[in-house]
Amino acid sequence: MKVNCPTCQKTVQWSSSSRYRPFCSERCKLIDLGEWASEGHAIPGRSVEEELMSEQVNQELKPH
Ligand SMILES: [Zn+2]
Numbered sequence: 001m002k003v004n005c006p007t008c009q010k011t012v013q014w015s016s017s018s019r020y021r022p023f024c025s026e027r028c029k030l031i032d033l034g035e036w037a038s039e040g041h042a043i044p045g046r047s048v049e050e051e052l053m054s055e056q057v058n059q060e061l062k063p064h
Contacts (some may be wrong), residue, residue: 001015005023005024005033006023007031
């Protein structure tokens with residue numbers, strides 16, 4: 001049985017010797033996981049940071 005590597009579309013033999021299946025290599029596996037992780041974490045992390053920043057700015061602008 002053969003599958004295509006999700007990252008580079010290279011044909012991968014689906015067997016127990018293919019350690020990184022369905023990826024052709026560790027590199028492709030990490031690329032795929034890295035893209036998934038950056039998509040999942042970058043947006044909420046950024047928005048929290050922006051929220052804190054704008055909160056600080058609001059407090060500074062508020063008349064005491
Ligand atoms: Zn690959």
